[in-house]
Amino acid sequence: MTSVIVSAAIALIAGVAAGFFYRQASLSKKLKENDTKHKELIIEAKDEALKIKEEAEKERQNKLKDISERERSLSRREENLESRLERYESAKTQIEEKQKSIETIKKEIEEIRLEKIKELEKVAKLKTTEARDQIIKEVERDYEADIVKKVREMKELLKENSEQEARKILSVAIGRMANEFTAEHTATSVQIPSEEMKGRIIGKEGRNIQAFERATGVDLIIDETPDTVLLSSFDPIRRHVAKVALERLISDGRIQPSRIEEVVAKVQQDVKKEAKEAGEKAVFDLGVHGLHGDLIKIIGNLKFRTSYGQNVLAHSMEVANIAALLAAEVGADVNIVKKAGILHDIGKAVSHEIQGSHHHLSAEIARKYGVSEDVIHAVLAHHDDVEAKTVEAILVKAADAISGSRPGARRETLENYVQRLKDLENIANSFEGVDKTFAIQAGREVRIIVKPEAVTDLEAIKLSKDIARKIEQDLQYPGMIKVNVIREVRSEEYAK
Numbered sequence: 001m002t003s004v005i006v007s008a009a010i011a012l013i014a015g016v017a018a019g020f021f022y023r024q025a026s027l028s029k030k031l032k033e034n035d036t037k038h039k040e041l042i043i044e045a046k047d048e049a050l051k052i053k054e055e056a057e058k059e060r061q062n063k064l065k066d067i068s069e070r071e072r073s074l075s076r077r078e079e080n081l082e083s084r085l086e087r088y089e090s091a092k093t094q095i096e097e098k099q100k101s102i103e104t105i106k107k108e109i110e111e112i113r114l115e116k117i118k119e120l121e122k123v124a125k126l127k128t129t130e131a132r133d134q135i136i137k138e139v140e141r142d143y144e145a146d147i148v149k150k151v152r153e154m155k156e157l158l159k160e161n162s163e164q165e166a167r168k169i170l171s172v173a174i175g176r177m178a179n180e181f182t183a184e185h186t187a188t189s190v191q192i193p194s195e196e197m198k199g200r201i202i203g204k205e206g207r208n209i210q211a212f213e214r215a216t217g218v219d220l221i222i223d224e225t226p227d228t229v230l231l232s233s234f235d236p237i238r239r240h241v242a243k244v245a246l247e248r249l250i251s252d253g254r255i256q257p258s259r260i261e262e263v264v265a266k267v268q269q270d271v272k273k274e275a276k277e278a279g280e281k282a283v284f285d286l287g288v289h290g291l292h293g294d295l296i297k298i299i300g301n302l303k304f305r306t307s308y309g310q311n312v313l314a315h316s317m318e319v320a321n322i323a324a325l326l327a328a329e330v331g332a333d334v335n336i337v338k339k340a341g342i343l344h345d346i347g348k349a350v351s352h353e354i355q356g357s358h359h360h361l362s363a364e365i366a367r368k369y370g371v372s373e374d375v376i377h378a379v380l381a382h383h384d385d386v387e388a389k390t391v392e393a394i395l396v397k398a399a400d401a402i403s404g405s406r407p408g409a410r411r412e413t414l415e416n417y418v419q420r421l422k423d424l425e426n427i428a429n430s431f432e433g434v435d436k437t438f439a440i441q442a443g444r445e446v447r448i449i450v451k452p453e454a455v456t457d458l459e460a461i462k463l464s465k466d467i468a469r470k471i472e473q474d475l476q477y478p479g480m481i482k483v484n485v486i487r488e489v490r491s492e493e494y495a496k
Contacts, residue, residue, distance in 0.1 A: 193250070201229065209222070233440070237304040242264075283296055286317060286320050288339055312345050316341060316346075319396065326399060347360065434463075468481075
């Protein structure tokens with residue numbers, strides 16, 4: 001039994017020893033393999049480092065070579081510059097020497113000339129200036145009469161030729177512009193289909209006619225004239241709006257206060273569109289280009305403006321055409337006079353809104369929209385308070401005079417009448433709370449519509465008195481003027 005245990009112990013010890021030696025051998029083998037791999041990595045790293053070093057050395061050599069080449073190039077340039085500088089200095093020295101030589105020669109020539117003059121003066125016993133003056137006096141004395149006669153003949157001939165040429169140019173221009181001209185009036189007649197329509201226009205207790213006059217600011221006159229009613233107003237825009245609105249109401253057949261207001265508002269928008277189209281047509285017909293769109297709208301508004309009874313748009317187009325014909329005859333700039341002609345009275349389109357003379361307003365409006373200064377000067381100088389400094393300005397001024405001075409073209413009394421009505425409206429509009437103002441009945445009544453939320457009934461009564469006092473203080477007029485203040489309250493609501 002003991003032997004068996006001993007044998008087992010010996011076998012166990014032998015197994016443990018064998019396992020130990022096996023592990024030692026395996027570990028030694030792995031260490032050797034790792035050492036081999038480590039050495040290979042070191043060798044590879046050294047090779048990579050050598051390659052990087054070689055490439056860096058090559059790059060350094062290349063850069064050194066490039067720097068050397070640049071240094072040689074700079075050196076050559078410096079040599080060339082030095083060579084050019086030497087040549088320049090040499091040429092400069094030569095030129096300075098030649099200039100000195102020329103100055104010396106000039107001095108010698110001047111000295112010789114002065115010596116010769118002195119010798120001649122000794123021989124003639126006269127100085128040069130004295131000799132010249134003596135010769136001139138003798139020529140003047142001998143030919144004085146002939147010179148005066150010739151000068152007079154030239155003046156007379158020049159005056160005669162210039163007058164003939166001016167008359168010729170003006171006659172050609174006016175002859176080519178022999179358009180028929182129609183002066184504007186202050187009343188417009190509207191045809192109606194029957195006498196029964198007059199009653200419908202008047203309405204129950206005159207409500208329709210009152211609503212129409214209140215909406216348009218135009219007198220609607222219904223008298224015994226068959227199949228005709230009359231619209232009277234100094235303002236051509238209001239009169240045109242009233243005419244178109246009335247024609248539409250008659251055609252539609254529905255004539256009542258609410259419908260009247262609706263149609264008048266629609267016509268007012270259509271008239272604005274019509275004014276724009278009129279401006280575009282005017283500049284197109286004249287061949288004027290490059291004007292701002294808003295400026296063309298203002299030109300179109302002239303269609304509904306008059307001056308001394310003369311339609312301002314028609315007058316402006318006529319001035320542009322006459323000025324262009326005159327410019328073509330004398331060789332002036334046709335484009336400048338055309339633009340100045342169509343723009344010279346645009347201030348009249350806003351003169352009822354802005355204070356100031358119309359030609360100064362015209363110039364300010366043209367300048368605002370980028371028109372050239374040559375055109376602006378011609379616009380500004382078409383009246384006598386500004387001197388015309390260019391040919392184009394003189395031609396525009398002449399064309400304006402030609403257009404306005406035609407027989408029957410203008411009416412002074414009408415202009416004064418229209419101005420008085422405008423002054424009436426301006427006075428009323430200057431008060432707070434006023435919404436609309438219409439001078440009607442040929443200036444015998446001024447109708448003021450106030451804002452009901454801003455003016456009470458008592459304030460409306462006081463306002464009529466204040467306006468009447470203001471009119472008495474500021475205006476001169478025959479007879480009496482009725483001041484009619486209207487305060488109307490409306491309430492609106494919509495069923496949904």
